[in-house]
Amino acid sequence: MSTAARPVAITCGEPAGIGPEIAARAWAALASDIPMFWIGDPRHLPEDVPHRVIDTPEAASMPSADALPVLPHDFGSAALPGVAQPGHAQGVIDVIARAVDLVQQGAASAVCTAPIHKKALQDGAGFAYPGHTEYLAALAGVDDVVMMLASEQLRVVPATIHIALDQVPQMLTPTGLRRTIEITAESLRDRFGIARPRIAVAGLNPHAGEGGSMGRQEIDWIAPLILEMQGEGYALAGPLPADTMFHAAARQSYDAAIAMYHDQALIPIKTLDFDRGVNVTLGLPFVRTSPDHGTAFDIAGQGRANPTSMIEAIKLAWRMGSST
Numbered sequence: 001m002s003t004a005a006r007p008v009a010i011t012c013g014e015p016a017g018i019g020p021e022i023a024a025r026a027w028a029a030l031a032s033d034i035p036m037f038w039i040g041d042p043r044h045l046p047e048d049v050p051h052r053v054i055d056t057p058e059a060a061s062m063p064s065a066d067a068l069p070v071l072p073h074d075f076g077s078a079a080l081p082g083v084a085q086p087g088h089a090q091g092v093i094d095v096i097a098r099a100v101d102l103v104q105q106g107a108a109s110a111v112c113t114a115p116i117h118k119k120a121l122q123d124g125a126g127f128a129y130p131g132h133t134e135y136l137a138a139l140a141g142v143d144d145v146v147m148m149l150a151s152e153q154l155r156v157v158p159a160t161i162h163i164a165l166d167q168v169p170q171m172l173t174p175t176g177l178r179r180t181i182e183i184t185a186e187s188l189r190d191r192f193g194i195a196r197p198r199i200a201v202a203g204l205n206p207h208a209g210e211g212g213s214m215g216r217q218e219i220d221w222i223a224p225l226i227l228e229m230q231g232e233g234y235a236l237a238g239p240l241p242a243d244t245m246f247h248a249a250a251r252q253s254y255d256a257a258i259a260m261y262h263d264q265a266l267i268p269i270k271t272l273d274f275d276r277g278v279n280v281t282l283g284l285p286f287v288r289t290s291p292d293h294g295t296a297f298d299i300a301g302q303g304r305a306n307p308t309s310m311i312e313a314i315k316l317a318w319r320m321g322s323s324t
């Protein structure tokens with residue numbers, strides 16, 4: 001028999017995207033086992049989804065298989081699948097802040113965010129952050145957070161996140177890479193239960209610089225930093241050529257791979273496991289997960305969206321949130 005517990009808060013994300021439908025389908029798949037509630041405008045849910053409006057998260061503290069508990073947030077109008085409405089942008093942002101508030105008060109065990117459309121939020125509400133990750137850090141008042149994409153096959157962490165490629169060499173610093181490695185190691189221990197995490201670090205340049213002939217960052221500071229941190233007890237390998245560190249045998253040698261920039265990290269995991277990858281923000285004082293994909297405007301509202309990544313994200317949020 002289920003007992004009452006703090007539920008997972010699920011944000012609506014972009015109402016014109018697939019967020020509402022994958023949240024509803026994830027609830028249908030998990031409702032008997034995991035207490036959860038959705039924060040959003042009930043008008044944005046698919047019509048056939050049974051839901052009940054709740055006043056507080058406590059009303060969702062038991063798994064609820066009959067109806068999706070909804071903490072309502074009025075967006076003022078219905079959504080048009082595939083077309084973001086500027087008037088909805090502030091609501092999307094406010095729902096994330098509301099979920100964070102609830103988890104920080106202890107009313108929710110974790111936050112699972114449905115995808116946002118970053119440009120729509122910038123255009124519609126002047127959203128000042130490149131993504132959830134940076135916004136969540138600001139809401140939590142922490143300086144350093146880390147984005148991890150995790151699946152059974154691979155865990156990857158980009159050391160720089162949502163910046164233009166030509167900014168990467170400047171933004172990648174020894175201090176930043178050190179913090180990324182520290183937070184990743186600590187989270188692998190505390191959140192993933194890996195007592196002595198093994199971490200592989202990619203090089204920035206092709207062939208990890210090929211001895212300096214294709215870039216010097218590896219020689220000048222990445223390898224020295226790895227050596228220094230190995231001396232402090234970290235189980236680190238690298239800098240490794242990024243093109244050869246993700247094949248099946250190589251993946252057996254580490255628990256997480258640190259990549260130098262967004263696509264170096266996300267291409268391998270989305271290629272290997274697009275359906276089951278989960279985005280976890282490390283370094284926050286609460287648990288936050290998200291599916292690894294975006295708003296998928298091209299298929300929104302058509303019932304074609306695969307909810308698997310959302311399901312995995314809610315499961316991971318529940319598992320981590322229940323153990324903290």
Ligand SMILES: NC(=O)C1=CN([C@@H]2O[C@H](COP(=O)(O)OP(=O)(O)OC[C@H]3O[C@@H](n4cnc5c(N)ncnc54)[C@H](O)[C@@H]3O)[C@@H](O)[C@H]2O)C=CC1
Nearest residue numbers: 114115116117118119290292293294295296298299305306
């Ligand atoms: N956590 C978040 O809030 C994330 C937000 N985004 C945002 O989403 C927006 C769109 O990004 P895109 O690069 O187009 O990526 P996307 O992931 O939305 O779509 C890429 C392709 O994958 C398909 N796809 C995505 N999720 C699917 C699912 N669950 N089932 C079936 N097919 C699926 C789409 O139909 C599309 O063809 C951007 O604004 C981006 O910033 C992207 C990733 C994560």
Ligand SMILES: NCC(=O)COP(=O)(O)O
Nearest residue numbers: 131132133134266279290
């Ligand atoms: N590519 C991953 C992504 O865009 C997710 O970002 P965030 O919104 O979780 O910061």
